[in-house]
Every structure is written in C-alpha cells, then in structure tokens.
Amino acid sequence: MDALKARTNATLSHAAVMTPAGPVHAPLPIRDGCIDAAVASWAYRVDLRDHLIFPGLINAHEHLQVNAIPPLRGHAPFANSYAWIDAFQAHFEDPAVIAALQWPKALRLRHGALKNVLAGTTCVAHHDPWHPALDADDFPVTLLRDYGWSYAPGWPGYGPPLQPSFAATPAGRPWLIHLAEGTDEVAGNELAQLDQLGCLAAHSVLIHGVGLREADIERVLASGAAVIWCPASNLALLGRTLDPRRLAAAGRLALGSDSRLSGARDLLDELVGVLDRYGLSPQQLLELVTLRAAEILRLPAHGHLAPGAPADLVIVEDQGGDPVRSLIGIRRSQLRAVVRDGLPRIADPDFAEWFAIAGVEAVPVLLDGKPKLLARDLAEPALMALEPGLEPASPSREQLPVFASGWH
Incomplete structure (x- = not known):
C-alpha cells in the first residue's frame, strides 16, 4: 500500500x-x-x-482467524468461558467446522480483516499468536503491534505464560488478557488473582470483565487498567454482560466484537446492539471505538482526524x-x-x-x-x-x- x-x-x-x-x-x-x-x-x-x-473505527478485541467457523449452538448460557471451551471440543467434529478449518490460516486471518474493513474498521487488536500473514504489506487493516498478552488465567496451555508475559511487556505498551469472562465464582475471583500475581497495572487491558463486581471495577480504575467490552459475545455465551457506565465515564472502556464464533457480525452490528441501552450516549459509544480505544491500546495516531x-x-x-x-x-x-x-x-x-x-x-x-x-x-x-x-x-x-x- x-x-x-x-x-x-x-x-x-x-x-x-x-x-x-x-x-x-x-x-x-x-x-x-x-x-x-x-x-x-x-x-x-x-x-x-x-x-x-x-475516523476509521478501532476494534479493540478480535480473533481474526475464526470468523468463518460456525458457532456452537444450543448450549448457552455457560457459567464461564472455560465451560464453553470444554463444550466446544466436541464441536470440532462437526463437518461444517472441519470444512471451515480446511481453509489456510493465512486466508482466514485475511478474511477476519476483510470483515472488519467492510464495516468501517481499519485498526484491530488481534488476541492470538502472531502469524507471518499478518506482516503482509497489503494486509487489509492496521494491527496493534508490540503488545504483550496472555490468554486467560484458567487456560495456561495456550499463548504466553501469564506472569512472564506481563513482566516482559513495557509499561508503555498494552498487555491483554481475557479476565472474569463468566458469571460464577471462578470468574469473580480472577481479578484478585491477577492482582496477587502483580499483573494489574495501568497497561493491563482486561477483556470481557463480566464477572467484575462494583468493588472490582473501582479496583481496576484505581490501578489505571482498562476493560474491553464485548457485549454480543457475553450475552450469547454467558447470558449477561457487564454494566459499562462506570468504566465508560472514566474513559477506561473500549469495544470489541470478539469474533463471529461467539459475537456480533462486525463492530457496527455490535454498536447497533447496544445503542440506546446500557445508559451510554451515542457520543460515548463512538468514543469506545475511536478515542478511548486508541488511548487504551496506546495508539496515539489513531481514533482521530488531526493532521x-x-x-x-x-x-x-x-x-x-x-x-x-x-x-x-x-x-x-x-x-x-x-x-x-x-x-x-x-x-x-x-x-x-x-x-x-x-x-x-x-x-x-x-x-x-x-x-x-x-x-x-x-x-x-x-x-x-x-x-x-x-x-x-x-x-x-x-x-x-x-x-x-x-x-x-
């Protein structure tokens, strides 16, 4: 380009x-x-x-490579994302899932980017292992780079280990982790666990946060951390999402579409689903996919139209x-x-x-x-x-x- x-x-x-x-x-x-x-x-x-x-929209949480995989049907709501992951294992035997996974991963990553562009999203935070296809000069979207991540506290076998990845991430770059993605005690205890491990800081970016209680949200804000809200995915898998008002008012909330495996078709559809609900104004919603997302993900050149x-x-x-x-x-x-x-x-x-x-x-x-x-x-x-x-x-x-x- x-x-x-x-x-x-x-x-x-x-x-x-x-x-x-x-x-x-x-x-x-x-x-x-x-x-x-x-x-x-x-x-x-x-x-x-x-x-x-x-400004081009920013999708603050996405799994680009799974948007063509058919979602798991008929099992929700789950108590937490780990129960969904367990249930999904049998879904890998579904012929439609097998067929979808036959497409090369490089093509599936590019498809996830195309999905975003079609809906006005030009910048994406991809939360999965890096792939050489993402470095292509003509990749359809700008990607968050030079960030740290772990997958989730309760699923240590996938992605970088939690404490080492946090320690290796400079304070000026975001560190991403799925956290409190559930409605049970397991999800509700994850913020305290993260804090005890020394991994709750101003550059911690917590994905989902459904299980965060009011006191937890104040703890997040006191640390300077932020939350990425994926309401369509939360409602589909868990039957509930977080109350976004306190985090949005503090400027520590951004919006992500997750992927079609569990979430909305795209970021525009995600916005349609929350408009005039949850107590957020249209201007606040716009900021979740522009200015606030850019601030949280440390992308100062994005989210605005300044020279x-x-x-x-x-x-x-x-x-x-x-x-x-x-x-x-x-x-x-x-x-x-x-x-x-x-x-x-x-x-x-x-x-x-x-x-x-x-x-x-x-x-x-x-x-x-x-x-x-x-x-x-x-x-x-x-x-x-x-x-x-x-x-x-x-x-x-x-x-x-x-x-x-x-x-x-």
Whole structure:
C-alpha cells in the first residue's frame, strides 16, 4: 500500500468532519496517506456535501482467524468461558467446522480483516499468536503491534505464560488478557488473582470483565487498567454482560466484537446492539471505538482526524439530527465509503473516479444486496467465498456513474 500513498493526495470538501468537540465544516486534506494540515491547490478534490467523515473505527478485541467457523449452538448460557471451551471440543467434529478449518490460516486471518474493513474498521487488536500473514504489506487493516498478552488465567496451555508475559511487556505498551469472562465464582475471583500475581497495572487491558463486581471495577480504575467490552459475545455465551457506565465515564472502556464464533457480525452490528441501552450516549459509544480505544491500546495516531494521523476514514450520509447517529446505529451496507491510508477500499459506485485517480483497481460487488466497489486486492475469489453477503456483481453503466469531483 505504501507505493500508492503518493497518489492519494486529495481534499475532501463540503463535508462535516467529526472531531472530539463535534462536527466541523472544513476541508480535510490528505497527503501521502495521512491527514495534512493544509489544502493543496493541485490535489484531487472530492465533493462530499451532505456527508460526515469519521475516523476509521478501532476494534479493540478480535480473533481474526475464526470468523468463518460456525458457532456452537444450543448450549448457552455457560457459567464461564472455560465451560464453553470444554463444550466446544466436541464441536470440532462437526463437518461444517472441519470444512471451515480446511481453509489456510493465512486466508482466514485475511478474511477476519476483510470483515472488519467492510464495516468501517481499519485498526484491530488481534488476541492470538502472531502469524507471518499478518506482516503482509497489503494486509487489509492496521494491527496493534508490540503488545504483550496472555490468554486467560484458567487456560495456561495456550499463548504466553501469564506472569512472564506481563513482566516482559513495557509499561508503555498494552498487555491483554481475557479476565472474569463468566458469571460464577471462578470468574469473580480472577481479578484478585491477577492482582496477587502483580499483573494489574495501568497497561493491563482486561477483556470481557463480566464477572467484575462494583468493588472490582473501582479496583481496576484505581490501578489505571482498562476493560474491553464485548457485549454480543457475553450475552450469547454467558447470558449477561457487564454494566459499562462506570468504566465508560472514566474513559477506561473500549469495544470489541470478539469474533463471529461467539459475537456480533462486525463492530457496527455490535454498536447497533447496544445503542440506546446500557445508559451510554451515542457520543460515548463512538468514543469506545475511536478515542478511548486508541488511548487504551496506546495508539496515539489513531481514533482521530488531526493532521499527521493516517487517513483512515468512514464516510456516511448526514441523516440530520444527532450527527453521531448517522454512523452509530447503521449497518455496513449503508456506509458510503471506507478509506485506509487515503485509499478507498470499499465504496458506493459513484466513487469510481476516486478509485481510478488513486490508482486502486475496483471490482463491482454486492454487499448485502447493495452495489459497491471493492478494491481488487480485497476481492480474491477465495476470500470473498468466506464472507456471507459479499458476492461479485457484473458492472453496468448504472453501477458506475462519474462521481462529482475532479482535479482543481
């Protein structure tokens, strides 16, 4: 993708750019794949009147390689995640699971990234062993790197051992662990265990936290740690999720979709599921997948659209009223465009000229029945075959109108 960045110099005009203080009507310049401070007279101009531009979303917890594996049905709720793991062992004998695991892991990792891009997510925290495929120059999303992790206190046989991995993680980098993923005493005791081991600190990032009591949450906040909330997965497996209000108010909560093995289809669907529930405003929900996620994961260049940040964007139509609801509460097919490093990755067909100017070959597809243009490197047949709702479409004159923009 780096070779194309120099061809992405553009100015997005007449749109409202979402900032922490609210929408600002000002041009958004892009230079060499990043947000620029000044508008260049020679840049390609994209007229986005009646649109809103948001930062690319951050998925703070994901298992990229398992999104094509059929979920376990009919056994929930479990008392904790370890009981679910035990029950899942027999599920490996299911022919559909066997077939899904026949796909190469590198392809399944890429599919997990494609799932995220289609829903406006451009940055992902992958919580599993690293794989060489994640280092590919054209990997579809930006990944959290240089972090520490252990899997869970009660499952020591998978991933790095708990105390050594914590000790090896610098205080300036996040250390991730599944914790208190359950409703029983086992889950409820895990925070105290973690603290006794000396692994509860300001860079500890606790995934799920369903079993945290009020006093536990205060203990988390006192340590400076944070929690990643995955409500769809929690409700599917455990029948309950945590109360997010105290952590969100303190800025120590982010949102993750986990994976389709247990959670929502994507991060947008996760947001739809919690909108107008749990006492969080649309603005707070937006922050969970932008600014707060960036702070918790130590990703200072992400989650905002300030000069110098990567030009990772989600573009939507302005629906009127609360501008945040134009993004929070919609489905992936309703996004107008998703941009990474200044390059359009998927967009409605009237953005065809932007693809062409940026040097990105676009392929016509249908996403949940709606015509879209998808970057060629995301349209590999094997990759598309793994993604329900995404299929090739034949180009037509109606699908490829000229977008009202151009060189100025």
